[in-house]
Amino acid sequence: MHGWSALLSGVALALCLPPSPLGFLAPLPLVWLLGQGGFRFGFLAGLAFWAVHLVWLPLSFVALFQTPWGAAPYLPLILAKALLWGLVFGLSRGRPLARAGLWVVQEYLTSLGELAFPWGFLGYALVEAPGRVLASLGGVYLLSLVVLGVALGLFYAWQGLQKEGVILSPPVLGGVGVLLFWAGLWLMPLPAIQASQKALLVQGNINPLQKLEGVSAQETYLALTQRGLKTHPEVAVVVWPETAVAAFPPELSLALEGRELISGLETGDTNRVVRYVDGVITHFYDKNRLVPFGEYFPWNQALRPLYRFFFQTFGFGGELASRTPGQGYGPLYRYGAFICYESVFPEVARHLVQQGAGVLVLGSNDAWYGPSFGGLQHFQMGRLRAVETGRWLLRAGNDGVTAIIDPYGRVTARLPQRQPGFLAGGFGLSSTQTPYVRLGDWAVLLAGALGLLGLRIRPKRAIV
Structure with a gap:
């Protein structure tokens, strides 16, 4: 049962991120994902999420290169991404606050290094919402924290309702406040701006x-x-x-x-x-x-036969050199x-x-x-x-x-x-600098602090 719920939650979350217009629903699958399971649950949820979120890769490459080998990079990529989810879920089992913080830290880490592939950030669920203006304060990582924060509020409201059984209990009222905040991000007006x-x-x-x-x-x-x-x-x-x-x-x-x-x-x-x-x-x-494996070819010497095979299969002929x-x-x-x-x-x-x-x-x-x-x-x-x-x-x-x-x-x-x-x-043209331009990715530090704090909190039984 948990295996199927992990897969369905991952698919549901993927359907809430661009280019889908359903970003306003993103906190709902996250309520379940924050409160469930460990490594296996996270791996399965990640596998389903990335399989849907990145399905454009085999669809585009197979059609463009007219060969089923165009889908070859898809499986190792979604497996690697799913393993990262499994690691986050394993470290934060029974600790929703830690999971939320580590989730954003994991997003940031995927933007580093020569193999960086920073797709699937939760903050992009807000790209169609006027509330995306919060990115001027702390970037997409702050938006990811906001999405996860709303999901956490709903998670604790649900736990409080289960425990107390009282609709007007403080946790439930807090959940209502969280929903009102979330609705405000989607309904807030934005000022007009003139083009010169x-x-x-x-x-x-x-x-x-x-x-x-x-x-x-x-x-x-x-x-x-x-x-x-x-x-x-x-x-x-x-x-x-x-x-x-x-x-x-x-x-x-x-x-x-x-x-x-x-x-x-x-x-x-x-x-x-x-x-x-x-x-x-x-x-x-x-x-x-x-772009890794497109403009830059890592481990070129070790993987030379593999690169040669794919270049010839895709009709390039010979070998492609990395750009400078x-x-x-x-x-x-x-x-x-x-x-x-x-x-x-x-x-x-x-x-x-x-x-x-x-x-x-x-x-x-x-x-x-x-x-x-x-x-x-x-x-x-x-x-x-x-x-x-x-x-x-x-x-x-x-x-x-x-x-x-x-x-x-x-x-x-x-x-x-x-x-x-x-x-x-x-x-x-503008010469002013937003807080994000001046301060950078401070939201990642906040997420890391929340993750460490959550790891120190005694784990509670996950919702079922």
Whole structure:
């Protein structure tokens, strides 16, 4: 029975995270997950959660590469993630407070190192709620603590009701207060914000496999930019997505007429974004957080036969070399430009704003997700970087999601996915710093303290 309840709880929680609109239900499966079992329960719940949350991986890779081997990375990834859940549950058996604190610490640890894969954070359940503005205080980790805190309140209310059997008992009244707080996060109003400048975001919708084969996208991006600027001559800056072109066409400078272009540039060794004005590249930024097994190949010598097999199976031929990571964070003049995968790392946008970025610019190539919901999930997570830093976010994707997000996390303009086009919309510049930008991931320290405190509390019988 417990095995099935673990699996069902994991599935239910996965269905509450992006791109699902059911984030308001996230505390409900967490009530059960906080009060149940140890390692085995946590492992099974994690297995079910990650199998659903990351199902886009086999769906996209099998369709993109036209081979069932595209699903090969899926099983070891969800097993590794489930083992982490099992460890957290095993350490915190019978200690709900400890489990909540260790859960957030575990989220933070998955964002560290060269194999970092920071997906599945509970805080993203609030991405569609106005209450996401709390991320400006403590980032996505604070939002995770809020979600878990609401679940803890409901857990203790349920325990109190079982013990006392009185509907108006203090624990139950506390649970009602927790529900009212949670509802407030979803119903609170947000103030209007004015845009002072206008940007043109271009979406080329270029097949990523064709780009690897050397197909040029110059004509596509030049034509879309010319059309967009003709329709919206008041545009101040143009944004092209990640690795949009390998070189800029000679006609581009004339088309821009002195406007700034922020564009991904395919260099071979690095994944680079540049600022281009009047035919000159004035600034550049190289991607620091590389995608494991996509841009960076760990243990290359030991795993060389395995890599060779998959490269040939996927139709790449030969071997793929790791890209060279950037050596630090710095804005392109006033633009805090970062690249694709880096949007799920809060510290990247935070560092760029600390260095003076007045607006965030993200170039992405989510065409690798194919027809799956992976691109939408990636987009929804990256929206919080605008809230955490108090900056507008201009997001240009090769096949989407191309959108403009305001500092409160609202999507103010957006293009349909998987079709070429351009998007003109307003944005503004800011020089202020949010508490999160100044103080960083203090919420993780709080979570760690709660975890240690919970471990010192004598365990109680789990609810059944």
